[in-house]
Amino acid sequence: MNGAPPLGRIRVVLCQPSHPGNIGAAARAMKTMGLGRLYLVKPKSFPDPEAQARASGAGDLLEGAVVCASLAEALADTVFVAGMSARRRDLSAPFCWAREGAQRLLDNAAQGEVALVFGNESAGLSNEELALCHLAVTILANPDYSSLNLGAAVQIMCYELRLAVLVAGPLAVAEAMPAPGAEVEALLAHLERAALASGFLDPSQPKRLMLRLRRLFARSRLEREEVSILRGLLTSFEKQKFRRKT
Amino acid sequence: MNGAPPLGRIRVVLCQPSHPGNIGAAARAMKTMGLGRLYLVKPKSFPDPEAQARASGAGDLLEGAVVCASLAEALADTVFVAGMSARRRDLSAPFCWAREGAQRLLDNAAQGEVALVFGNESAGLSNEELALCHLAVTILANPDYSSLNLGAAVQIMCYELRLAVLVAGPLAVAEAMPAPGAEVEALLAHLERAALASGFLDPSQPKRLMLRLRRLFARSRLEREEVSILRGLLTSFEKQKFRRKT
Numbered sequence: 001m002n003g004a005p006p007l008g009r010i011r012v013v014l015c016q017p018s019h020p021g022n023i024g025a026a027a028r029a030m031k032t033m034g035l036g037r038l039y040l041v042k043p044k045s046f047p048d049p050e051a052q053a054r055a056s057g058a059g060d061l062l063e064g065a066v067v068c069a070s071l072a073e074a075l076a077d078t079v080f081v082a083g084m085s086a087r088r089r090d091l092s093a094p095f096c097w098a099r100e101g102a103q104r105l106l107d108n109a110a111q112g113e114v115a116l117v118f119g120n121e122s123a124g125l126s127n128e129e130l131a132l133c134h135l136a137v138t139i140l141a142n143p144d145y146s147s148l149n150l151g152a153a154v155q156i157m158c159y160e161l162r163l164a165v166l167v168a169g170p171l172a173v174a175e176a177m178p179a180p181g182a183e184v185e186a187l188l189a190h191l192e193r194a195a196l197a198s199g200f201l202d203p204s205q206p207k208r209l210m211l212r213l214r215r216l217f218a219r220s221r222l223e224r225e226e227v228s229i230l231r232g233l234l235t236s237f238e239k240q241k242f243r244r245k246t
Numbered sequence: 247m248n249g250a251p252p253l254g255r256i257r258v259v260l261c262q263p264s265h266p267g268n269i270g271a272a273a274r275a276m277k278t279m280g281l282g283r284l285y286l287v288k289p290k291s292f293p294d295p296e297a298q299a300r301a302s303g304a305g306d307l308l309e310g311a312v313v314c315a316s317l318a319e320a321l322a323d324t325v326f327v328a329g330m331s332a333r334r335r336d337l338s339a340p341f342c343w344a345r346e347g348a349q350r351l352l353d354n355a356a357q358g359e360v361a362l363v364f365g366n367e368s369a370g371l372s373n374e375e376l377a378l379c380h381l382a383v384t385i386l387a388n389p390d391y392s393s394l395n396l397g398a399a400v401q402i403m404c405y406e407l408r409l410a411v412l413v414a415g416p417l418a419v420a421e422a423m424p425a426p427g428a429e430v431e432a433l434l435a436h437l438e439r440a441a442l443a444s445g446f447l448d449p450s451q452p453k454r455l456m457l458r459l460r461r462l463f464a465r466s467r468l469e470r471e472e473v474s475i476l477r478g479l480l481t482s483f484e485k486q487k488f489r490r491k492t
Contacts, residue, residue, distance in 0.1 A: 029398055034388040057393055099409070140408060142280040147303055148401075152275055155398040156405050159385070163345070166386060200482035212475055220466040229458055236446030237483040 006109040007165060012154060013039040013074045013117040015129055020045045022121060024054030024062065025151025031058035033158035034165075038065040039074040039115070054151075071129050075115055080108035083117040083125050083133030084153060086146055093136045101137030102160035116157055121150050179227040184217055187227050194234050252355035253411060258400060259285040259320045259363040261375055266291045268367060270300030270308065271397025277304035279404035280411075284311040285320045285361070300397075317375050318431060321361055325424040326354035326467075329363040329371050329379030330399060332392055339382045339464055347383030348406035357424055362403060367396050377460040378427070380467055425473045430463055433473050440480050 012030055017023050023046060027038055038061050040046055046067065055062050068074040075081055082101050083093065096104065108114045117133060119125035130136060139148060139156055148156075179187075192210055195201035201209055222230075258276055263269050269292060273284055284307050286292055292313065301308050314320040321327055328347050329339065342350065354360045363379060365371035376382060385394060385402055394402075425433075438456055441447035447455055468476075 025395065025398070028393070028395060031391045032387045032394050032398070034390075056395070057391055139405070140412065141278045142408070144280075145277045145303055147274070148278050149271065149274060149302070149397075151395075152271070152278070152398060152401040155394075155401055159402050159405075162388070163386060194483070195479060198479075198482040198486040200479050209475065212472065216466060216468070216472050220462060222462075226458065226462050229455065233441060233444075233446050236444040237440065237486075240444040240483075 006106055007034050007161060008036065009109040009113055010035060010105055010161060011037040011039050011074075011078075011113065011115050012158070013041060013071065013115050014043070014150070014154075015041045015071055015117060015125060016043070016120045017150065018044050018121050019150075020048030020051040021054045022150040023048070023065075024051035024056075024058075025149075026118075026154040027051070027055040027058040027061040027065075029151055029155035030158050031061055032155075033162040035158050035161065036061060036064070038062070040065050040067045041071050041074050042069065043067065071117065071132055075117075075132060077113050078115045079112035080105065080114040080135075081117060081133045082115070082135045082137050083130050084119065084157070085130060085136040085138055086124055086141075086148075087138070093130060093133045095136045095138065098137055098139045098157060098160050099164075101135060102157065102164045104135055105161065106164050116161075118150060118153060177224050179222045179224045183224065183227045184222055187222075187231055188214055188217065190231055190234050194238055197238065252352055253280050253407060254282065255355040255359055256281060256351055256407060257283040257285050257320075257324075257359065257361045258404070259287060259317065259361050260289070260396070260400075261287045261317055261363060261371060262289070262366045263292075263396065264290045264367050265396075266294030266297040267300045268396040269294070269311075270297035270302075270304075271395075272364075272400040273297070273301040273304040273307040273311075275397055275401035276404050277307055278401075279408040281404050281407065282307060282310070284308070285314060286311050287314045287317050287320050289313065317363065317378055318427070321363075321378060321427045323359055324361045324427050325358035326351065326360040326381075327363060327379045327427070327464075328361070328381040328383050329376050330365065330403070331376060331382040331384055332370055332387075332394075333384070339376060339379045339461065341382045341384065344383055344385045344403060344406050345410075347381060348403065348410045350381055351407065352410050354424075358426075362407075364396060364399060373457065377457050377464065380464045423470045425468045425470045429470065429473050430468055433468070433477055434460055434463065436477055436480050440484055443484065 012035060014026060023043060051062055052059055082105055105114050105116060139153060141148060191213060196203060258281060260272060269289060297308055298305055328351055351360050351362060385399060387394060437459060442449060
């Protein structure tokens with residue numbers, strides 16, 4: 001599963017991952033966002049049952065993972081490389097935040113293969129590794145505790161990539177059938193009759209109560225079925241015999 | 247560490263988490279983004295060494311976690327609740343994507359405590375749990391494999407919250423005082439009593455009606471004064487003598 005273009009042109013490269021569980025988590029994170037191409041540079045243990053377990057339903061990405069002896073090998077056929085960096089460094093590539101980084105990757109995917117590179121869990125990317133990147137990308141995090149788990153960092157970046165591809169405009173959502181104005185009016189009239197009959201509404205000062213209820217219903221954007229339920233309830237209240245002790 | 251306002255007003259609630267490792271991962275994800283308040287509803291195992299291990303440097307969030315017997319208890323003092331949902335459902339709250347959901351949480355944090363609720367790893371939030379939410383939030387994912395790990399979902403939402411704070415647009419316009427969750431619950435209980443007493447609600451099949459009403463009120467974001475009006479009206483209906491000809 002390589003994902004639809006342009007996501008299909010983006011590979012995720014994990015450099016020297018120490019914990020096989022994180023490889024599995026990264027695979028799962030990628031697949032949930034429609035990315036499918038995983039590269040592993042000198043993984044400490046791979047394949048590994050822990051990676052399989054954490055990958056959950058993304059085992060196919062592990063099976064298709066490309067294991068490389070060096071980062072340069074993993075990047076050989078790419079036209080653009082972004083490397084993750086938790087902090088600014090003197091020797092790093094130009095820097096941007098995650099959202100812009102995702103956009104830059106996509107822009108460059110129009111021209112060929114691109115890579116998103118993550119460093120080792122403890123050490124991050126070395127200066128030598130980052131020197132192979134065209135862009136250093138940082139996830140904006142809590143300055144007092146910026147220690148993102150590797151799988152979590154992969155998840156955020158893949159999420160940003162998917163959004164960058166798919167956010168073409170606001171997504172319309174089909175809602176339930178709204179009640180026409182006349183039905184809401186009839187409900188309000190019914191409510192007013194019931195409130196008068198019960199003595200709750202003082203006919204000498206009726207306005208504010210009905211205005212409040214009207215405002216509430218307008219804001220609620222009542223559905224037809226809800227109007228029907230509320231009117232049934234009111235009818236039931238109107239018809240009830242007095243059953244309680246006062 | 248509660249995080250600076252408004253992040254300090256946002257609690258993350260995990261409903262019935264099955265795997266203690268995910269609790270730890272959620273705590274770590276929260277802390278990396280500056281959130282500090284974790285609530286656990288009926289966790290299968292907590293505290294647990296696996297949670298500690300996965301929390302890494304966020305053990306303080308586990309120590310400060312509030313364990314609750316029900317979701318309602320975890321939400322009692324909140325004015326706004328967003329619940330994660332992997333899919334659209336007939337009876338769900340209004341729906342939006344993660345980025346807008348984060349913005350809505352922040353907007354509402356201007357008025358009081360707000361909650362972001364995650365369901366069980368396998369089952370997600372039940373319809374009953376989602377009915378306690380004002381908004382259902384979905385992370386845009388691969389339709390062929392949308393199975394985000396719980397910790398990964400927490401990571402994405404906390405990331406969006408942090409970004410929303412830091413790229414903060416204009417602050418929300420002050421609205422009327424929203425009713426706290428406990429007052430809305432009391433209104434629903436009152437309504438249920440009245441509906442039972444009037445015979446409208448069939449005790450042998452009570453669930454759907456109350457779920458519909460709960461959903462309507464959640465969507466309406468009831469104000470305190472409105473709750474007060476509705477309860478007054480109900481009391482008046484309950485006490486009324488039978489005044490009409492049948």
